[in-house]
Amino acid sequence: MAELVKVTINGEVYEVEKGRLLIDVCREKGHAVPSFCYYADLALQASCRMCLVRIEKMPKLQTSCTVTVTDGMVVTTESEEIEKARRGMLEFLLANHPLDCPVCDRGGECELQELTFDWGNLEERFIEPKNYQPERYLSPMVANDPQRCILCKRCTRVCDEWMGEEAIEAGGRGVATIISAYGDWLNCSQCGNCIEVCPTGTLLDATYRHQARPWELVRTVSTCTFCSDGCQLALGARGEEVLRTVARDRYVNGINGEFLCVKGRFASHPFVNHEARLRTPMIRYRKGGKLVPATWDQAIEFVAQRLSAIKEEHGPQAIGIVGSPRLTNEANYTLLRFARDVIGTEHYTATDAFSLVPFFENMGAPLATHRDIRYAQTILLIGGEPEELQPLTGKQIRQAVRNGGARFILINSVPIRLKKNAAQFVHVRPGTEEAALLALADADSVEFAARKMGVETSEIEQVRRALSEAQGTVVIAFGELSPAAQKIVAQLPYIYADDRRRFLFHPLPLFNNSVGVHDMGLMSGAMTATEMLDAAGKGVRALYVAGSFLQQHLKGREEALSKLDLLVVQELFETATTEYADVVLPAASFAEVDGTFTNNAGQVQRVRQAIPPVHLSKPDWLIVASVAEAMGARFGIELSASAIFRDIAANVPAYQGLRYPLLKDESRPVQVKHEIAQRRDISGEIETLRATIAQADETAAKITETPPVGHELFKLGTLTEKLPQFHYLAAGNPKPENTLASSPLVQLTIDAALRRQRQEMALAGD
Amino acid sequence: MNPLPKEIEEEIQSFSPEVEAEIDRHIAKYPVKRSAILPIMFIVQRERGYLDAAGIAYIARRLDLTITDVWEVATFYTMINLKPVGKYHIQVCRTLSCQLLGAEKIVEHISKRLGIKPGETTPDGRFTLSWVECLGSCGTAPAMQIGFDYYENLTPERVDEILDSLKE
Numbered sequence: 001m002a003e004l005v006k007v008t009i010n011g012e013v014y015e016v017e018k019g020r021l022l023i024d025v026c027r028e029k030g031h032a033v034p035s036f037c038y039y040a041d042l043a044l045q046a047s048c049r050m051c052l053v054r055i056e057k058m059p060k061l062q063t064s065c066t067v068t069v070t071d072g073m074v075v076t077t078e079s080e081e082i083e084k085a086r087r088g089m090l091e092f093l094l095a096n097h098p099l100d101c102p103v104c105d106r107g108g109e110c111e112l113q114e115l116t117f118d119w120g121n122l123e124e125r126f127i128e129p130k131n132y133q134p135e136r137y138l139s140p141m142v143a144n145d146p147q148r149c150i151l152c153k154r155c156t157r158v159c160d161e162w163m164g165e166e167a168i169e170a171g172g173r174g175v176a177t178i179i180s181a182y183g184d185w186l187n188c189s190q191c192g193n194c195i196e197v198c199p200t201g202t203l204l205d206a207t208y209r210h211q212a213r214p215w216e217l218v219r220t221v222s223t224c225t226f227c228s229d230g231c232q233l234a235l236g237a238r239g240e241e242v243l244r245t246v247a248r249d250r251y252v253n254g255i256n257g258e259f260l261c262v263k264g265r266f267a268s269h270p271f272v273n274h275e276a277r278l279r280t281p282m283i284r285y286r287k288g289g290k291l292v293p294a295t296w297d298q299a300i301e302f303v304a305q306r307l308s309a310i311k312e313e314h315g316p317q318a319i320g321i322v323g324s325p326r327l328t329n330e331a332n333y334t335l336l337r338f339a340r341d342v343i344g345t346e347h348y349t350a351t352d353a354f355s356l357v358p359f360f361e362n363m364g365a366p367l368a369t370h371r372d373i374r375y376a377q378t379i380l381l382i383g384g385e386p387e388e389l390q391p392l393t394g395k396q397i398r399q400a401v402r403n404g405g406a407r408f409i410l411i412n413s414v415p416i417r418l419k420k421n422a423a424q425f426v427h428v429r430p431g432t433e434e435a436a437l438l439a440l441a442d443a444d445s446v447e448f449a450a451r452k453m454g455v456e457t458s459e460i461e462q463v464r465r466a467l468s469e470a471q472g473t474v475v476i477a478f479g480e481l482s483p484a485a486q487k488i489v490a491q492l493p494y495i496y497a498d499d500r501r502r503f504l505f506h507p508l509p510l511f512n513n514s515v516g517v518h519d520m521g522l523m524s525g526a527m528t529a530t531e532m533l534d535a536a537g538k539g540v541r542a543l544y545v546a547g548s549f550l551q552q553h554l555k556g557r558e559e560a561l562s563k564l565d566l567l568v569v570q571e572l573f574e575t576a577t578t579e580y581a582d583v584v585l586p587a588a589s590f591a592e593v594d595g596t597f598t599n600n601a602g603q604v605q606r607v608r609q610a611i612p613p614v615h616l617s618k619p620d621w622l623i624v625a626s627v628a629e630a631m632g633a634r635f636g637i638e639l640s641a642s643a644i645f646r647d648i649a650a651n652v653p654a655y656q657g658l659r660y661p662l663l664k665d666e667s668r669p670v671q672v673k674h675e676i677a678q679r680r681d682i683s684g685e686i687e688t689l690r691a692t693i694a695q696a697d698e699t700a701a702k703i704t705e706t707p708p709v710g711h712e713l714f715k716l717g718t719l720t721e722k723l724p725q726f727h728y729l730a731a732g733n734p735k736p737e738n739t740l741a742s743s744p745l746v747q748l749t750i751d752a753a754l755r756r757q758r759q760e761m762a763l764a765g766d
Numbered sequence: 767m768n769p770l771p772k773e774i775e776e777e778i779q780s781f782s783p784e785v786e787a788e789i790d791r792h793i794a795k796y797p798v799k800r801s802a803i804l805p806i807m808f809i810v811q812r813e814r815g816y817l818d819a820a821g822i823a824y825i826a827r828r829l830d831l832t833i834t835d836v837w838e839v840a841t842f843y844t845m846i847n848l849k850p851v852g853k854y855h856i857q858v859c860r861t862l863s864c865q866l867l868g869a870e871k872i873v874e875h876i877s878k879r880l881g882i883k884p885g886e887t888t889p890d891g892r893f894t895l896s897w898v899e900c901l902g903s904c905g906t907a908p909a910m911q912i913g914f915d916y917y918e919n920l921t922p923e924r925v926d927e928i929l930d931s932l933k934e
């Protein structure tokens with residue numbers, strides 16, 4: 001417990017923790033203080049001077065955003081003197097502002113506008129000409145109107161402290177200072193967090209330019225559908241169309257604050273109302289024939305009959321059920337019940353990139369929340385590349401180091417960008433990350449592992465020492481690992497256990513509901529996705545797939561799908577998998593359904609319906625339940641997503657006792673209770689790992705190039721390719737001839753060469 | 767860090783061993799590399815005449831910064847030239863004291879004599895005229911600086927004498 005001090009604010013005495021910022025304390029106690037440049041958890045700036053207060057015994061008014069409370073402090077936040085100062089400050093901030101709120105996208109949700117209502121003067125006294133700056137684009141995602149800038153530098157600080165990119169900065173000097181980048185073109189990960197935190201209309205979402213006014217939009221708080229971090233966001237819909245995604249923290253207050261990455265912010269909604277969405281159920285009546293539109297009744301009947309017939313003829317094991325780490329827990333759970341209770345097959349799985357079953361079975365410590373990562377004292381990252389694949393985790397690690405002084409140890413074969421923040425970087429040979437785990441678990445293997453990894457034994461000893469001497473919270477994060485390595489990592493806390501430290505885990509799976517699909521049990525079926533494809537036409541005669549196979553599954557097995565007697569696919573779009581489907585059922589996207597996703601911190605968060613299902617699509621769970629009903633089985637859960645969740649809570653131990661109302665508040669996410677495993681014998685796994693690592697090439701060259709920003713983020717996928725701007729990024733984000741004339745996108749469509757390149761990339765992407 | 771644009775990448779060169787050593791000496795002086803940015807900017811400007819894209823990229827590479835970081839600093843100082851300047855760079859102070867004591871008139875005079883406005887260079891490449899911020903010579907205002915030399919208590923006549931005295 002921190003020391004308490006007494007402060008008097010406007011005559012009232014409060015006891016608060018010593019060392020807190022005065023502005024926070026004032027606000028918490030209900031004394032409003034206006035501010036622009038102050039932003040929680042960023043470096044202090046104190047440039048806008050809106051937060052001026054009077055502190056007794058101090059000369060002049062003080063900026064409450066930089067003063068920490070001390071005992072006996074007497075503060076006034078409201079007086080004539082303060083009002084005069086604040087009005088004066090605001091007049092200066094507006095001296096150069098074009099006052100064009102009616103045509104500004106930020107109008108209606110602009111902090112500058114709001115504070116001007118409170119502290120602005122009716123008339124401007126400045127008669128000097130304003131310093132005109134033309135509107136322009138800083139990237140395909142970021143539109144910029146420099147004249148509206150008040151130089152609070154929130155944008156430059158988030159770019160630097162959250163993203164570690166230092167891509168946007170203040171150039172020039174004095175009245176001509178301008179927020180921009182070298183060459184006036186942003187060469188960065190395009191997260192758009194600068195747009196989000198800008199309190200004015202200076203930095204704007206270029207993909208939503210002049211599309212709507214904020215008060216026309218109905219906001220729905222939901223969970224992002226890309227990576228496993230599970231950021232909270234608000235979908236803004238007008239009528240039945242989702243027009244934008246934001247995380248502005250006055251709308252949403254989730255684990256990510258105002259943070260989102262390029263996918264979450266810009267690509268979360270364009271696919272929802274995209275013209276390529278499947279419109280009706282479709283049936284291919286004969287192999288090689290065309291898909292013919294059908295009614296739902298026809299399609300469901302068709303599927304039910306064919307499945308029953310195949311079950312009759314070849315037995316239940318001939319039918320494979322495939323869920324997806326993209327779908328809600330409700331959808332995947334319904335699929336599991338369909339597989340077990342209706343079909344009676346052991347052959348169920350999900351199309352995840354890798355399974356985390358061995359990890360969860362042996363997990364010797366709880367999962368870390370993103371907040372735990374931000375405040376951890378030691379962070380060990382083995383493999384993975386969170387800045388590209390789980391950007392929120394990347395941001396939390398960066399802030400833990402930069403703003404929290406954490407010790408960050410990175411073990412990777414690729415010098416990823418986070419290396420910049422690492423206190424220790426163990427640069428290993430390609431594919432030998434797991435040797436490091438072996439060395440951490442088994443003291444006798446240190447020399448052998450170091451030789452294979454191409455590092456000094458002292459480097460490994462240093463990591464071992466860091467783990468055994470660490471105090472406080474230690475977060476172990478890891479990317480894809482083999483089953484044996486997963487078990488070893490999961491048991492590390494027992495090896496390094498001590499009262500002085502608390503171990504937490506942070507696995508880095510790739511999809512929004514990778515952990516959920518594991519929890520629902522779909523990953524524990526008798527076959528993996530690739531095994532199922534390999535068995536197609538042999539043991540497996542029919543596949544029921546919700547979502548699509550990944551490229552990694554289909555690669556080299558393209559023929560497999562055509563060998564099936566029956567392929568049923570629930571999808572949003574036509575994909576490589578629907579090409580072979582006998583029945584295609586249009587599914588509703590995350591914006592059209594209720595449900596839950598479980599993120600890589602084990603937090604189960606709500607997905608909420610923002611618009612009704614587009615065209616004739618239906619929620620995935622409803623489709624499955626309808627097929628089940630047509631086959632004569634009733635789950636008793638057909639009625640609503642919340643009823644399915646009750647069923648989940650009754651049958652999945654980690655979710656016991658949960659209900660939707662408990663998940664209502666996104667600012668207090670609920671972590672499910674994954675069982676903590678006892679200490680296990682891992683000697684077998686150590687042997688396995690030793691054997692695999694023994695095969696590693698001791699002469700292999702190390703990877704010395706840091707991969708460029710966006711090499712994973714900007715890859716075109718089924719969802720991201722629906723946003724034209726993404727093609728621009730995927731094509732290398734070249735600076736257009738003229739950033740003023742029109743949006744880079746218009747120039748892109750004119751430029752045929754780029755368009756061709758874009759198509760090629762779309763074909764190559766997955 | 768983000769990769770540099772291709773054209774720039776190709777143009778970055780390194781300097782002679784002596785200059786590289788000089789740069790290393792500056793970097794060694796500071797606990798963090800990035801702090802050496804100003805002295806190195808001056809060296810690069812001295813070597814290349816001005817700070818162009820390649821120069822900025824060179825500094826970014828040398829100090830582990832982004833090019834935008836270097837751009838931010840470079841655009842702040844009037845002492846850093848982002849465009850080529852003439853043999854004689856005439857920098858006239860425009861801050862308060864000089865302004866009150868007739869800096870405008872001095873610039874007008876130079877403009878007329880050389881036929882260039884502030885920010886421009888004579889066609890023969892001999893002179894560049896610039897406004898700069900306080901030269902720290904307020905007591906002897908109006909003041910100007912040509913290259914690294916100071917000239918104070920200026921009058922149009924004094925300016926003529928000074929310009930006449932400059933070698934070809």
Ligand code: SF4
Nearest residue numbers: 149150152153155198
């Ligand atoms: S662009 Fe916005 S966030 Fe950045 S300094 Fe200007 S007002 Fe502040």
Ligand code: FES
Nearest residue numbers: 035046048049065
């Ligand atoms: S909020 Fe304190 S100076 Fe801007």
Ligand code: FES
Nearest residue numbers: 859861864901903
């Ligand atoms: S005002 Fe010109 S030197 Fe200071």
